[in-house]
Amino acid sequence: MTSHNDQPSPMTFTAAPVLSGAVAVPGDKSISHRSLMLSALAVGESRVEGLLEGEDVLATAAAMRAMGADIQRDDDGIWHIHGVGVGSLLQPLQALDMGNSGTSTRLLMGLVASHGITATFVGDASLSKRPMARVTEPLSRVGASFTTSPGDRLPLTMTGACPAVPLDYTLPVASAQVKSAILLAGLNTPGITRVVEPIPTRDHSERMLKGFGADLDVEVQADGTRIITLKGEAELKPQNIVVPGDPSSAAFPMVAALLVPGSQVTISNVGLNATRAGLIDLLREMGGSIEIINAREVGGEPVGDLVVTASALNGVEPDPARAPSMIDEYPVAFIAAAFAHGRSIFRGLDELRVKESDRIATMATGLRAIGVTVEELEDGIIIEGSGGQPLPGGGPIATKLDHRIAMSFAVAGLVSRDGVTIDDMRPVATSFPTFTTLLQTLGAIA
Numbered sequence: 001m002t003s004h005n006d007q008p009s010p011m012t013f014t015a016a017p018v019l020s021g022a023v024a025v026p027g028d029k030s031i032s033h034r035s036l037m038l039s040a041l042a043v044g045e046s047r048v049e050g051l052l053e054g055e056d057v058l059a060t061a062a063a064m065r066a067m068g069a070d071i072q073r074d075d076d077g078i079w080h081i082h083g084v085g086v087g088s089l090l091q092p093l094q095a096l097d098m099g100n101s102g103t104s105t106r107l108l109m110g111l112v113a114s115h116g117i118t119a120t121f122v123g124d125a126s127l128s129k130r131p132m133a134r135v136t137e138p139l140s141r142v143g144a145s146f147t148t149s150p151g152d153r154l155p156l157t158m159t160g161a162c163p164a165v166p167l168d169y170t171l172p173v174a175s176a177q178v179k180s181a182i183l184l185a186g187l188n189t190p191g192i193t194r195v196v197e198p199i200p201t202r203d204h205s206e207r208m209l210k211g212f213g214a215d216l217d218v219e220v221q222a223d224g225t226r227i228i229t230l231k232g233e234a235e236l237k238p239q240n241i242v243v244p245g246d247p248s249s250a251a252f253p254m255v256a257a258l259l260v261p262g263s264q265v266t267i268s269n270v271g272l273n274a275t276r277a278g279l280i281d282l283l284r285e286m287g288g289s290i291e292i293i294n295a296r297e298v299g300g301e302p303v304g305d306l307v308v309t310a311s312a313l314n315g316v317e318p319d320p321a322r323a324p325s326m327i328d329e330y331p332v333a334f335i336a337a338a339f340a341h342g343r344s345i346f347r348g349l350d351e352l353r354v355k356e357s358d359r360i361a362t363m364a365t366g367l368r369a370i371g372v373t374v375e376e377l378e379d380g381i382i383i384e385g386s387g388g389q390p391l392p393g394g395g396p397i398a399t400k401l402d403h404r405i406a407m408s409f410a411v412a413g414l415v416s417r418d419g420v421t422i423d424d425m426r427p428v429a430t431s432f433p434t435f436t437t438l439l440q441t442l443g444a445i446a
């Protein structure tokens, strides 16, 4: 968000002795965004425990306040939200500052689409480059109108339609953000909104909408296609939500512990929803020792503690079909591949080109800068592993306002010969504000 200090904050990560101990990662970013949005639409008080207090989620909180919700954090870290009710969002008086957050932007555009209000969305330099046509196109069919910057980008101003038109939409791209935007628009739309999802993506919106009392049904067809139907003009009931730890954040200490010889780390309370757990499967296939203990359910989501033990890893060629289940984890998976024995071939990752940075290009450039041999493909990357030998190191790595690039190369530094310098660690605050303290707790950095 614009709250960043003015100056970049470079940092060098050097070879770690071993990682040991037990840590917990902050709350899941996807669930945190949705907790605030749905609570803000329920009538009465919802309580949220374990909310991720990262910049992206705080941007969502500020936007929901600007549209009428009362959102407070108490001294114990519990968030209390008094919602306005579906259909009663207020017109924000100022532009909504989405900072670096694609999820905030696209989901909130869905909410605004079926309210008779006008809202302007602005973001940082990274977010202002990301494509919004994937939501403006379906939301126009709902009845919303848009004035966008060239290429359907931010800043954009939209006016919602009330009553809106229920959509029957087949997702042209595997995106939980697009799916969620349409479902959220459907909440205040008369009739049935239907989303057909040929390739499953994270299902937190569906689970949480049901939890809040919406009439939502999911049918899974023989070929795996999911058909989601939502009855509009819903009344949401306030909830007590416990947000599980974010598997996308757990990915960094997980890979670090696998790579640094002699390490053993426990990461507690990690969300293990199958639509998010692809990295664990991939790392296990590579030879990684990741044990799940205390498997349980928290707030309607599967959760467990992970015991990760350093392991020799082998190269892989993962099935692109698993991409949505680990979409944000590819950058750190590429670091694991760079330290593995043999070659890894990643394909089917076009979506990585439209994240906070072009994650294929940013990773390829960064990996070369630290001495890894890579070939960039249109839709992926080929990485030659070091066979467990330290990566040469170097930098500074250009993180391009992308938190996951910064954290991935920090992990690479822990298994480097000469250290890896990151040009700017500030973006880490968007999703994982405690990242460096967590590495300190594990003994990875001083």
Ligand SMILES: O=C(O)C1=C[C@@H](OP(=O)(O)O)[C@@H](O)[C@H](O)C1
Binding pocket: 029, 030, 031, 103, 174, 175, 176, 177, 178, 180, 202, 327, 328, 351
């Ligand atoms: O719905 C969500 O919470 C998210 C969906 C994914 O984006 P896409 O829908 O663009 O794949 C993911 O990359 C993002 O970090 C969070």
Ligand SMILES: C=C(OP(=O)(O)O)C(=O)O
Binding pocket: 056, 100, 101, 102, 103, 104, 328, 355, 356, 404, 431
């Ligand atoms: C892609 C990400 O987030 P968003 O789309 O919300 O900016 C991410 O966190 O890796």
